[in-house]
Amino acid sequence: MIVIPNIRILLFVLATVSCFSLKLCFGEDRITFSTPIKDSETLLSKSGVFRFGFFSPVNSTGLLRYVGIWYDKVPVQTVVWVANKDTPINNTSGVISISDDGNLVVTDGRNRLVWSTNVTVTVASNATWVQLMDNGNLRLQDNRNNVETLWESFKHPYNSFLPRMTLGTSTKTGENLKLTSWRSYVDPSTGSYTAGLASFTFPELMFPELLIWNKNVPIWRSGPWNGQVFIGLPDVDSLLFLDGFNLINDNQGTFSMSFANDSFMYHFNLDPDGAIYQRDWSARGWRIGVRFPSTGCDAFGRCGPYGICNSREDPTCKCVKGFVPRNSTEWNARNWSNGCVRRVSLQCERQRNVSNGGGGKGDGFLKLQKMKVPIIAEQSLANVQACPKVCSDNCSCTAYAYDRGIGCMLWSGELVDMQSFLGSGIDLYVRVAHSELKTHSKLAVMITAPVLGVVFVAAFCVLLACRRFKKRPAPEKDRSAELLYKRMEELTSGNESASNQVKLKDLPLFEFKVLATSTDSFSPGNKLGQGGFGPVYKGILPEGQEIAVKRLSRASGQGLEELMNEVVVISKLQHRNLVKLLGCCIEGEERLLVYEYMPKKSLDAYLFDPLKQKILDWRTRFNIMEGICRGLLYLHRDLKASNILLDDNLNPKISDFGLARVFQVNEDEANTTRVVGTYGYMSPEYAMEGFFSEKSDVFSLGVIFLEIISGRKNSHKEDNNLNLLAYAWKLWNDGEASSLANSIVFDECFEKEITKCVQIGLLCVQEFANDRPNVSTVIWMLTTENTNLPEPKQPAFIARRGFSIAESSDQSSQKVSINDVSLTAVTGR
Structure with a gap:
């Protein structure tokens, strides 16, 4: 006979036992004295947005464990706060708990203290508990009475500024809440950069500004706050500051900055490179909004004292009118840090040096429009009418400005960190000697008007006389652009599709001066990479658009023909998997192409990097393969991993079309004696015979x-000295195709799909071109649930184990390396 206990007793026993479980008694968002969490356990906020526990940074080497807070719903690990940033645990034995003194502590496997909230707690340890709030704030709380907060992570920010968080300074308490960067993207320890509010006092009124420091040295500033915006930011009306962002002055020496947003999937981040980014999350990934600094002119004091920076001009720095470079040699060499000095001394300065007060006309003020005002302003209570007189009456005053939200601002001493804006900024008035101001007296007008009349009549007579004479030939000008258009029209003649796609006269031509300015004179710091055509630089156009500028190197074997191919092929193509060509520049010897900027750079930067390759999960890799195929449908080209660029969401776009082929109507294949491409990606018929077709691109x-699936280069040698194609072929024959996949991304759930992709890859690299599928068939294979794909035949370049492309090239006295180097001119056999 089976005895069933009373149901009430059973429920009571279960409830009593479950009270030892944190998740049932306190929920997943809390830690108590009796419920610590181990390395394998975490807290989850009630909303499910944030998680707290142990983590290792993505792509980090070794087993270092940190305690922090990160977004739970974001696939790519995004940590917003770290506790033991400088004291990691080197194994998984760590524990997070409430200590005997009521603090939240982190200890290692030997019970040694690693980190603590380190506050004085006047209650028993079992009266305190920790909760992870829905806004990402971690709170240590006293469970008595009104639940007093003893400590919170929002009062100890690290590199992220979340909604409802506050940054600020207090002269009363000395508190200064700032952001601090990580040392690197894989190292959460304390970095070199900090960001926060700084206030400049004179004598009691304050101008708070947002600054970024590198080891306490300012590298960027926002300009002062006027009650709505920081007036030193360009185009502030387009930013987010009017949407929940605010700065509060309690009139007792405390300024605090905060912003409210409907979504907590939104934050500012101070990155290890010293820049502040605003990010928000959507289903497509992290989207970067504003970035500070955003141009080279944002660098603090870039042009030195009395220098004005303008990112739309070249050179970017110039002296205020009435000032000259302090050191002309340095200035001409684009070293502007020493700034400028007055050309003519002020009347105020001369009066100090003579007993009778001097003579001559007084100083004046030069108006500079739409400016980022200098650092360290003094405030006057004068209104807008009285502000100029207050500065004029004080010989120490070097400039003034007036803003409705701030009032009258005055500067004494040198003016540092000025910038000229296009659509924002305020008017700044700089004191200069009277002789530097433009004057238009009545006498000058009376003299100038008759002179101009005489000149006009004389010029008219000269023009009439010139009509009697035969015109002389105009001086020869640079006809490079005209010749380029003519040659491109020849290339597209008889090619209806190309002619329809390209209206050559509509292609934007950029001025070289504009591109030089946008790239900071092609500075090495803006260099993105180097190809067969030449170096590629990041640039920012005057309107703020980020671009990539490819500049033809004179040492390059490529030149006008490759540039024409590139322009002809993609100047009017609009496809999500092709990098967009924005325009070109042809001036004198300069040949440049301007593209949209791809922030994630090239596929090979992730694929073959042991750290970054972890970012590419299988689904991302599959999407990249499909995207490459769809882009390849539109053109024929030199395909390789370094020519696949990735956007913010890791979507692929094919770039570098200088080697693309523009086939004539009804032409499917061609032969050339000029072989250009990259060994390791070139089909055998093209590499050795100069014979190319669409199937040559399918081989690439x-x-x-196979590289995307495996994370290995084709030149990489596997067991038995097999290259990637041979190794994949061996695994296929052994029935182990899925084991080619990188161990980081292999998942049994995707094993069937991985095997299919290996099979498609092997079908594409078959030795004979006629055996390979075309691109549209490859897309069908990828996107269709099909199980009857043809069996692949042996890939090229592996049947003759002793033969290599390099050896073939040696016979022609050509020295090349395999897989990584683009060739520009090799005579085919």
Whole structure:
């Protein structure tokens, strides 16, 4: 006979036992004295947005464990706060708990203290508990009475500024809440950069500004706050500051900055490179909004004292009118840090040096429009009418400005960190000698008007006389652009599709001066990479658009033909998987192409990097393969991993079309004696015979597929000295194709799909071109649930184990390396 206990007793026992479980008694968002959490356990906020526990940074080497807070719903690990940033645990034995003194502590496997909230707690340890709030704030609380907060992570910010968080300074308490960067993207320890509010006092009124420091040295500033915006930011009306962002002055020496947003999937981040980014999360990934600094002119004091920076001009720095470079040699060499000095001394300065007060006309003020005002302003209570007189009456005053939200601002001493804006900024009035101001007296007008009349009549007579004479030939000008258009029209003649796609006269031509300014004179710091065509630089156009500028190197074997190919092929193509060509520049010897900027750089930067490759999960890799195929449908080209660029959401876009082929109508294949491409990606018929077709691109596509799947270069040697194609072929024959996948991304759930992709890759790299599928068939194979794909035949370049492309090239006295180097001119056999 089975005895069933009373149901009430059973429920009571279960409830009593479950009270030892944190998740049932206190929920997943809390830690109590009796419920610590181990390395394998975490807290989850009630809303499910944030998680707290142990983590290791993505792509970090070794097993270092940190305690922090990160977004739970974001696939790519995004940490917003770290506790033991400088004291990691080197194993998984760590524990987070409430200590005997009521503090939240982190200890290692030997019970040694690693980190603590370190506050004085006047209650028993079992009266305190920790909760992870829905806004990402971690709170240590006293459970008595009104639940007093003893400590919170929002009062100890690290590199992220979240909604409802506050940054600020207090002269009363000495508190200064700032952001601090990580040392690197894989090292959460304390970095070199900090960001926060700084206030400049004179004598009691304050101008708070947002600053970024590098080891306590300012590198960027926002300009003062006027009650709505920081007036030193360009185009502030387009930013987010009017949407929940605010700065509060309690009139007792405390300024605090905060912003409210409907979504907590939104934050500012101070990155290890010293820049503040605003990010928000959507289903497509992290979207970067504003970034500070955003141009080279944002660098603090870039042009030195009395220098004005303008990112739309070249050179970017110039002296205020009435000032000259302090050191002309340095200035001409683009070293502007020493700034400028007055050309003519002020009347005020001369009066100090003579007993009778001097003579001559008084000083005046030069108006500079739409300016970022200098640092360290003094405030006057004068209104807008009286502000100029207050500065004029004080010989120490070097400039003034007036803003409705701030009032009258005055400067004494040198003016540092000025910038000229296009659509924002305020008017700044700089004191200069009277002789530097433009004057238009009545006498000058009376003299100038008759002179101009005489000149006009004389000029008219000269023009009439010139009509009697035969015109002389105009001086020869640079006809490079005209010749380029003519040559491109020849290339597209007889090619209806290309002619329809390209209206050559509509292609934007950029001025070289504009591109030089946008790239900071092609500075090495803006260099993105180097190809066969030449170096590529990041630039920012005057309107703020980020661009990539490819500049033809004179040492390059490529030149006008490759540039024309690139322009002809993609100047009017609009496809999500092709990098957009924005325009070109042809001036004198200069040949430049301007593209949209791709922030994630090239695929190979992730694929073959042991740290970054972890970012590419299988689904991302599959999407990249499909995107490459769809882009390849539009053109024929030199395909390789370094020519696949990634956007913010890791979507692929094909770039570098200088080697693309523009086929004539009804032409499917061609022969050339000029072989250009990259060994390791070139099909055998093209590499050795100069014979190319769409199937040549399919071969390159297959190599890319196998590299994406495996995370290995084709030149990489596996067991038995097999290259990637041979190794994939061996695994296929052994029935182990899925084991080609990188161990980081392999998942049994995707094993069937991985095997199919390996099979497609092997079909693309078959030795004979006729055996390979075309691109549209490859897309069908990828996107269709099909199980009857043809069996692949042996790939190229592996049947003759002793033969290599390099050896073939040696016979022609050509020295090349395999897989990584683009060739520019090799005579085919």
